[in-house]
Amino acid sequence: MKGKIGRISSPLQLDEDINLHVTGWVVQRIGWSVMFIFLCLAALGFFGDGVLSEKTIAADGATISFERFLRRENDSVIEINASGVDGTMEVTFAPDFNKTYQIEAVFPEPAEQTILNNETVLAFPTEGQGQITLFVKVRKETIGRVTTSLKVNKTNFSLSHYVFP
């Protein structure tokens, strides 16, 4: 490639290092490929909000959907779907959950909120075994890998995320 673009001799007082230009063009093409890969990954949700980021875990009839990849200071919604036990669905946030996230909003609002052994327990009334879908809007302030846990009707769930700066 270097041989194809020749030097120009001119009376211009110009620092034209053609070899450096040629190397620069090669680096540019590599950079464009990186840019394209970055764009594809972002569109697919590698940095949050997309197919690669979505994760759903299920246990004992309850499901939790959340994002594996988050961006710092960006809101994310954890969707909890579970049925009530004896007319109540309970969600318990472990102390590490409260340390990890800033809870921005919970919808629907809990009928009761108690703190027990540093754990925050939210209770939602249901009709018998009725299903309830809960949306917890959270915000993450730190960066890096984070694992936290919460309980839905005494069933423990572990949520693992990677938070980008």
Added chain:
Amino acid sequence: MNPVVRGLAIYLFILLWFRIVGKRSLAESTAFDFVLLLIISEVTQQALVGQDYSLTGSFILIVTLITTDLLFSLLKENFPFFGKVTEGLPLIIVNEGKPLLKRMRKSKVSEEDVLEAARIIHGLQKMEDIKYAILEKSGDISIIPFRASAVLEKKI
């Protein structure tokens, strides 16, 4: 995030990005390029400031950006090769009225871009009227017409 880290990250990212995209992206050659630069500056401003609207935060950011720029200019002064790599070099794209198509293609410059610069700067009408066209470090195209070149050669 610490504003110094944020300022440095944004500075280096923009520097790297514009080098990768090419110097013509800075040239604001079309109205859309201008709008794109405005959008980039708006997004950058949000990323720089985040949720810190304090006066101290803005002072830290300003000092970070100016100091980084100063450090870079010192590096360029003491290590010319560093300057060549980070800022690029001028490139001759028209020689004696002949467009150097390979160089132009690699630099994403079209013949129309050269002719436009020739019309705007010197009121030239044809490629044959251009002795040299140079793609400058800034991404602008400078034109040396044959008549100016004749004066230059006489002086030499």
